[in-house]
Amino acid sequence: MTRSWVPGADESLFGLDNLPYGVFSRPGEAPRVGVRVGDHVLDLAPVLHDEVFAAPSLNPFLARGRTAWRETRARLRTLLADENGHAGARGSAASTGGNRAVAEPRLIPLDQVTMHLPVEVADYVDFYASLEHASNLGRIFRPDDEPLKPNWRHLPVGYHGRAGTVVVSGTPIRRPCGQRMPGPSFGPSVRLDIEAELGFVVGTPTRLGERAGAFEDHVFGVTLLNDWSARDIQAWEYVPLGPFLGKSFATSISPWITPLEALEAARVPGREQDPAPLDYLRRNAPWGLDLTLRVDLNGETISTPSYRDMYWTPDQMLAHMTANGASLRTGDLFASGTVSSEGAFGSLIEMTWNGAEPIKLADGTTHAFLEDGDTVTIAATAPGGIGLGEVTGRIISATDSTYTATEC
Amino acid sequence: MTRSWVPGADESLFGLDNLPYGVFSRPGEAPRVGVRVGDHVLDLAPVLHDEVFAAPSLNPFLARGRTAWRETRARLRTLLADENGHAGARGSAASTGGNRAVAEPRLIPLDQVTMHLPVEVADYVDFYASLEHASNLGRIFRPDDEPLKPNWRHLPVGYHGRAGTVVVSGTPIRRPCGQRMPGPSFGPSVRLDIEAELGFVVGTPTRLGERAGAFEDHVFGVTLLNDWSARDIQAWEYVPLGPFLGKSFATSISPWITPLEALEAARVPGREQDPAPLDYLRRNAPWGLDLTLRVDLNGETISTPSYRDMYWTPDQMLAHMTANGASLRTGDLFASGTVSSEGAFGSLIEMTWNGAEPIKLADGTTHAFLEDGDTVTIAATAPGGIGLGEVTGRIISATDSTYTATEC
Numbered sequence: 001m002t003r004s005w006v007p008g009a010d011e012s013l014f015g016l017d018n019l020p021y022g023v024f025s026r027p028g029e030a031p032r033v034g035v036r037v038g039d040h041v042l043d044l045a046p047v048l049h050d051e052v053f054a055a056p057s058l059n060p061f062l063a064r065g066r067t068a069w070r071e072t073r074a075r076l077r078t079l080l081a082d083e084n085g086h087a088g089a090r091g092s093a094a095s096t097g098g099n100r101a102v103a104e105p106r107l108i109p110l111d112q113v114t115m116h117l118p119v120e121v122a123d124y125v126d127f128y129a130s131l132e133h134a135s136n137l138g139r140i141f142r143p144d145d146e147p148l149k150p151n152w153r154h155l156p157v158g159y160h161g162r163a164g165t166v167v168v169s170g171t172p173i174r175r176p177c178g179q180r181m182p183g184p185s186f187g188p189s190v191r192l193d194i195e196a197e198l199g200f201v202v203g204t205p206t207r208l209g210e211r212a213g214a215f216e217d218h219v220f221g222v223t224l225l226n227d228w229s230a231r232d233i234q235a236w237e238y239v240p241l242g243p244f245l246g247k248s249f250a251t252s253i254s255p256w257i258t259p260l261e262a263l264e265a266a267r268v269p270g271r272e273q274d275p276a277p278l279d280y281l282r283r284n285a286p287w288g289l290d291l292t293l294r295v296d297l298n299g300e301t302i303s304t305p306s307y308r309d310m311y312w313t314p315d316q317m318l319a320h321m322t323a324n325g326a327s328l329r330t331g332d333l334f335a336s337g338t339v340s341s342e343g344a345f346g347s348l349i350e351m352t353w354n355g356a357e358p359i360k361l362a363d364g365t366t367h368a369f370l371e372d373g374d375t376v377t378i379a380a381t382a383p384g385g386i387g388l389g390e391v392t393g394r395i396i397s398a399t400d401s402t403y404t405a406t407e408c
Numbered sequence: 409m410t411r412s413w414v415p416g417a418d419e420s421l422f423g424l425d426n427l428p429y430g431v432f433s434r435p436g437e438a439p440r441v442g443v444r445v446g447d448h449v450l451d452l453a454p455v456l457h458d459e460v461f462a463a464p465s466l467n468p469f470l471a472r473g474r475t476a477w478r479e480t481r482a483r484l485r486t487l488l489a490d491e492n493g494h495a496g497a498r499g500s501a502a503s504t505g506g507n508r509a510v511a512e513p514r515l516i517p518l519d520q521v522t523m524h525l526p527v528e529v530a531d532y533v534d535f536y537a538s539l540e541h542a543s544n545l546g547r548i549f550r551p552d553d554e555p556l557k558p559n560w561r562h563l564p565v566g567y568h569g570r571a572g573t574v575v576v577s578g579t580p581i582r583r584p585c586g587q588r589m590p591g592p593s594f595g596p597s598v599r600l601d602i603e604a605e606l607g608f609v610v611g612t613p614t615r616l617g618e619r620a621g622a623f624e625d626h627v628f629g630v631t632l633l634n635d636w637s638a639r640d641i642q643a644w645e646y647v648p649l650g651p652f653l654g655k656s657f658a659t660s661i662s663p664w665i666t667p668l669e670a671l672e673a674a675r676v677p678g679r680e681q682d683p684a685p686l687d688y689l690r691r692n693a694p695w696g697l698d699l700t701l702r703v704d705l706n707g708e709t710i711s712t713p714s715y716r717d718m719y720w721t722p723d724q725m726l727a728h729m730t731a732n733g734a735s736l737r738t739g740d741l742f743a744s745g746t747v748s749s750e751g752a753f754g755s756l757i758e759m760t761w762n763g764a765e766p767i768k769l770a771d772g773t774t775h776a777f778l779e780d781g782d783t784v785t786i787a788a789t790a791p792g793g794i795g796l797g798e799v800t801g802r803i804i805s806a807t808d809s810t811y812t813a814t815e816c
Contacts, residue, residue: 123572128649141648149647154592159649160568160656164531164737165616174617176732179686184562186686186731208573208658209582209811233732239557240549241536241567242650248568249732250616278587278594323594324584324641324657325811329572403617403733 001385003082005100006107009038013387016077020221020256020389021058024113031056031116034108036256036389037080041113043106048075057120058257062203062220063330069203069220073261079103115255117168118223119201122329124166124251125321126197126227126337127158129312131271133340136350141235153275156312156320158334161227162248166333168255169391175372175398176249177408178233187408188398189230191355192370195338196295196346196378198307199225200314201257202332211280212322215287215315216260222289224254224378224391225335231349231369253333256389266290266382270313277316280323287315289382293339295346296377300361303351305344307380310336372397409793411490413508414515417446421795424485428629428664428797429466432521439464439524442516444664444797445488449521451514456483465528466665470611470628471738477611477628481669487511523663525576526631527609530737532574532659533729534605534635534745535566537720539679541748544758549643561683564720564728566742569635570656574741577662577799583780583806584657585816586641595816596806597638599763600778603746604703604754604786606715607633608722609665610740619688620730623695623723624668630697632662632786632799633743639757639777661741664797674698674790678721685724688731695723697790701747703754704785708769711759713752715788718744780805 002016009015014036024041025031033053034041044053052060061068079099128134131148134157138147151157175188203220212218227247234246270288291307317334338346345351348369352358355368367374377392398408410424417423422444432449433439441461442449452461460468469476487507536542539556542565546555559565583596611628620626635655642654678696699715725742746754753759756777760766763776778784785800806816 123570125652138648151592151644151647155587155645157645157649157652159652160570162531162568162734163571164740165734167616171616174733177688178732179563179688184559184686186688207811208575208579230732236559237563237565238648238650239559240546240646240650241565242646242648244533244565244567245728245732245734248729248734278592280585280587280594320653321656324586324638324653325582326570326573326653326656332572403615 002077004037004080005082006037006040006080012038013381013385014038015385016080017384018258018262018386019073019076020258020262022118022255022257022389023057023116025116026108026113033058033061035076037107039110040107041110042103043108047079047103047106048072056116058118059120059331062201065204066217069259070261073259115168115170117166118255118257119333120331121163121166121333122331124161124163125158125334126161127156127312127317127335128337129156129310129317130338130340131311132342133338133346133350136340136345140349140354154277155281156317158317158321159242161251165248166251166253169252169393171250171252171393172396173228173250173252173393174396174400174403176230176233176245177398178230178245180232180236184236189232190369191231192395193229193231193348194295194370194376195227195229196293196305197225197227197335197337197339198291199223199253199333199335202328203330205330206322206328208327209325211325212318212328214284215318218318218328219260219314221257221259222263222388223257224380224388226252226376226378226391226393227335228252228393229347252391252393254389254391258386258388262386263289263382265384266386268308271309271311273311281316281319283313283315285315287313291380291382293346293378293380297359297367298361298363298375302359303344303346305339305346306341307339309341310339370395410485412445412488413490414445414448414488420446421789421793422446423793424488425792426666426670426794427481427484428666428670430526430663430665430797431465431524433524434516434521441466441469443484445515447518448515449518450511451516455487455511455514456480464524466526467528467739470609473612474625477667478669481667523576523578525574526663526665527741528739529571529574529741530739532569532571533566533742534569535564535720535725535743536745537564537718537725538746538748539719540750541746541754541758544748544753548757548762562685563689564725566725566729567650569659573656574659574661577660577801579658579660579801580804581636581658581660581801582804582808582811584638584641584653585806586638586653588640588644592644597640598777599639600803601637601639601756602703602778602784603635603637604701604713605633605635605743605745605747606699607631607661607741607743610736611738613738614730614736616735617733619733620726620736622692623726626726626736627668627722629665629667630671630796631665632788632796634660634784634786634799634801635743636660636801660799660801662797662799666794666796670794671697671790673792674794676716679717679719681719689724689727691721691723693723695721699788699790701754701786701788705767705775706769706771706783710767711752711754713747713754714749715747717749718747778803
């Protein structure tokens with residue numbers, strides 16, 4: 001580990017080997033790009049003398065491409081490295097002490113800033129890449145069929161979600177209204193759920209009609225994502241064109257995007273696939289990721305699913321998504337689908353087996369699906385003491401007085 | 409009809425009662441907003457002295473809302489009205505002759521301009537609103553089941569598409585590659601199809617968590633849309649999460665957005681619905697539209713489906729899409745789904761009954777699905793001599809040398 005002079009950074013999950021990017025503001029100031037070090041955010045535009053970081057989203061920086069991402073990361077590691085560390089450019093004009101003098105005045109405690117949506121999301125795609133999750137959902141939604149559809153082991157099944165309702169962690173989640181059975185009737189969802197996922201953020205675009213190149217040339221980094229799901233709405237609407245209003249009311253992401261470079265130590269080959277995928281889905285490099293997620297409900301950990309055993313890896317998702325010539329744009333976000341592993345699930349519908357076996361919390365409450373006032377927080381850690389920023393959200397009532405629209 | 413001094417306008421489908429908006433450029437000049445009059449485009453920024461029309465998309469103008477849309481249209485009608493017409497502000501300082509003097513120098517023949525994508529598309533949603541189309545596709549894709557799923561008459565079924573691959577009319581459409589049965593194998597689609605649709609463009613946004621208000625307060629206008637579809641890819645991938653790569657390679661729209669105000673004479677109550685929809689889907693005003701589409705394949709008309717008998721009207725689609733609190737953004741595009749009416753279909757899969765009954769053209773060729781080199785053009789007319797701008801596209805080979813990417 002390279003040590004940093006930033007107080008607390010080395011002991012945190014946000015040391016020099018992490019350095020995730022986000023968009024922050026202080027009261028009365030414009031949102032701009034920063035990088036997280038420990039419990040501080042470094043204000044990048046003045047430190048790096050680069051107006052790309054004065055933008056209210058990461059998109060202009062992401063559009064610069066992989067070489068720029070690497071160079072920026074190397075400069076930041078130098079700026080933030082301790083005098084006794086090994087990341088500094090020894091003997092260079094910019095000494096470590098000089099680096100600290102430049103950066104320290106631009107280091108702001110996290111509790112003094114507001115975090116914003118880090119990326120202006122172009123298209124949002126959600127996959128369905130966990131064998132355990134897809135099998136469990138198949139058993140629950142289609143009890144009389146084979147749990148996996150015939151295509152599932154041949155391609156990473158996915159669909160487009162609503163980019164405009166991707167929100168930053170902390171945004172209150174209004175319980176959605178919708179049409180559901182029996183009846184059908186219209187009213188507040190009574191089966192509100194989470195899906196704990198990883199999201200992958202695209203930096204480098206492609207031209208219409210061409211397939212994407214290597215995963216690491218296009219994808220900048222990783223975020224945590226909660227794909228809130230109204231199971232009653234989804235179950236009634238989803239045939240034959242897929243999930244729509246059961247998902248589109250909100251998708252929360254972490255304010256922090258961890259660069260792929262920070263996850264080198266987490267890379268694993270990915271789960272064995274049978275049958276072997278077609279050539280265009282062949283893995284050319286290990287992009288499985290040894291990440292452990294943690295799902296907390298009202299402050300109590302209820303599941304710790306592992307990402308490393310996901311069936312489809314994110315490089316395969318990218319190859320599939322562009323195999324037909326669909327172009328990528330800077331800001332595209334694609335997600336893994338619910339991360340469920342053997343015995344550790346990423347959704348309540350699995351943890352409670354469709355509500356039949358409610359979760360009992362230490363505070364004495366039981367939870368089948370989400371109640372108004374419930375707070376869900378998803379976090380994750382990677383080898384090497386790396387944390388992904390948390391994604392959290394609290395459920396507010398469908399009839400909350402914040403909203404002026406017609407009630408359900 | 410109010411007459412215009414613009415040569416040919418009154419005899420065209422683009423007279424004073426139409427006035428659709430688009431984004432055009434001349435060689436070496438920046439794209440900007442214009443309005444179509446006959447076979448000319450009026451360059452709006454200098455005529456109206458308003459920089460909102462110097463933008464490379466309609467979005468900034470759309471964001472101004474309905475009152476601004478109405479005022480602009482009224483000003484344009486005054487500017488373009490003939491001295492003997494009745495649209496001019498009689499006796500005002502800006503006499504009709506003065507109006508002509510202002511506008512005429514900014515009138516550019518269409519054959520001197522390039523048209524661009526008129527709207528920066530935020531989210532793209534595609535519905536499935538024709539009873540005939542949904543029934544036919546059900547029979548073809550699921551021959552052993554009821555053609556309509558149980559939810560179909562209760563809600564307008566829809567899904568999100570790929571906003572980043574919405575392209576302007578005239579963009580060449582590369583035949584997509586993809587995974588399909590038997591096998592599965594990977595290669596160029598052999599069942600490439602069209603879907604003739606109407607697209608509705610949102611101007612006025614909503615807040616997350618709130619439902620949309622009246623249709624005409626949010627929706628600016630209408631465009632023609634071709635939802636290119638690779639039926640072989642779609643058939644294999646679409647369970648259980650809906651169409652993805654079978655659609656996401658390209659969606660073409662007309663360069664012209666016809667304001668709702670131009671379609672007053674086309675408004676009809678909409679087809680009777682049984683069962684009556686739930687309250688949140690109740691029609692509060694007639695937003696069925698008496699439009700007739702025309703589908704041409706290689707210059708020959710092969711179908712003339714009617715929009716007026718669509719089961720779900722666009723106001724119902726908007727109400728449904730936002731019923732869960734999903735926010736709208738300026739630039740959102742939602743489409744009707746294939747417009748098929750009794751005996752006049754908007755897709756080849758219906759016209760040829762899944763390829764079994766190929767279309768014979770006058771040139772002696774037969775067509776089950778689209779061949780490389782085929783050109784499809786969709787047009788539409790409304791009562792009152794109103795035309796929607798055409799949407800056209802030509803299929804180019806999956807291995808066309810324009811592209812540098814890996815071949816299939």
